[in-house]
Amino acid sequence: MSSTRERIIALLAANNESYVSGQAISDQLKISRTAVWKQMKVLKQDGYLIEAIPNKGYRIISTPNKLSENTLQWGLQTKWLGKSINFYDEIDSTQTKANHLAQQGCKHGTVVIANSQQAGRGRMNRAWHSNNEDGIWMSMVLRPTILPAHAPQFTLLTGTVLVDILSEKTGIPIKIKWPNDLFVGDKKVAGILTEMQAEQDQIHYLVIGIGINVNQYTKQLPAEIRTKATSLREATGNWFSKIELIQSILYAFETAYERHQEIGFSEIKRNWEKRGYKMNQNVTYHSGNIQSEGIIKGINENGALLIESNDNEIITLYSAEIDW
The missing domain is CATH 1.10.10.10 (Winged helix-like DNA-binding domain superfamily/Winged helix DNA-binding domain)
Incomplete structure (x- = not known):
């Protein structure tokens, strides 16, 4: 209520x-x-x-520019996503907090947002530099009625939503690097982390974490990632309202989520392949202890990457390290 x-x-x-x-x-x-x-x-x-x-x-x-539950609710056009917002000025990780709330039974569409994170994390438990107020750090709790094998579809759905919104707001081309990063040129500007609790045939909940570098300058980033990461501000020279971006993302995500529940993954698959980073280009990848080369051709219904090998065979990668 x-x-x-x-x-x-x-x-x-x-x-x-x-x-x-x-x-x-x-x-x-x-x-x-x-x-x-x-x-x-x-x-x-x-x-x-x-x-x-x-x-x-x-x-x-x-309304004020600073983030709060009140400012995020003002003008939010969603029906269910973000109607329950847990805002923190500082937190260890929105992803950790969202998982905790999900385990306690919080409702579908609950959102956790923080001004800064002290222990932000990405895929494979890698650190995410987010101990500042210049980015968007948030996690969404979802309870979809799909099989656990289809959960990766929501990482790809989130990627297409972010690309559409951020490209529209900035006017610059943004690409999705499989499986969960957004790139401006050859630099990372955002990341997605999807976690779930499920049984063999039922998802109890998904937590989708989103981190976006919005108004940082390069000098604010750790020295070791300055050549690999950027922000919307660095890429455009413009300052952006985090409140407006968050509200736009939540509204677009809710719309895309409902459409996915209605028609399935095919439309998301097409949208992703239009925006995929290095689509139809040759890459080197490592799967287990084997290094191979191939051309990125797209994704399948489960969100796996499809690569055409040198002998024209289509290889399906569910997990791999790619030398981008």
């Missing part, structure tokens, strides 16, 4: 061109006028600019 503050935000957002009287808020939310006044005071402390005119009511003039 939404908090009183979230319901006030939703009510004011729905009437952002007009005033809403304190009595109307009191009647709709079934709280006292004094409780309405106290909630408005809290919103002002959070950075909202609220106009209050006698005999007219309240209207939000502007």
Whole structure:
């Protein structure tokens, strides 16, 4: 159930061109006028600019740029994704927290977001440099009704959503490096981490973690990754609102998720292959102790990478290290 503050935000957002009287808020939310006044005071402390005119009511003039549960809820157009947001100014890892909440039974669509992470992690438990407020660090809890073997589809779905939104917002081409990274040119700008708890024929939950370098300068990144990583700001020269990006991503993800549940993976597969990094190019890859070469041809229904070998055989890679 939404908090009183979230319901006030939703009510004011729905009437952002007009005033809403304190009595109307009191009647709709079934709280006292004094409780309405106290909630408005809290919103002002959070950075909202609220106009209050006698005999007219309240209207939000502007919202703060800083992340909070309130600012993320204001203007969020989703039906279920992000309706429960757990925000932290600092946390060890949004992924760890989201897994904990999922194990406790949190609802489908719960989102964990932090300003900074002290122990951010990526695929294969690699460290993710996220102890700053200039990136987007968030995790989503999902409870899809699909077989566990199809869970990798959601990593690829997330990649296509991020590419679409970030390309639209920045105006620059962004590619998806299999299985879970986004690249601007030959530098990493974002990563995806999908974890799940499941039985043989049932997924209990998925946690999809997203890390995006947004407003960092290269000098803020660790020296060892400055030649390998970038940010949206470095790539474009522009500053971006994290709130707007997060809201756009959540809305687009919810839409893509529902479409996937309706029609399956085929559309995502096509979208991914249009945006795949080094599609139809030759790469060297390591599978186990064997090193081989081949041309990237796409992905299959389970999200595995398809590579055409030198003798024209299609090799299916479910897990491999590729020399990009």
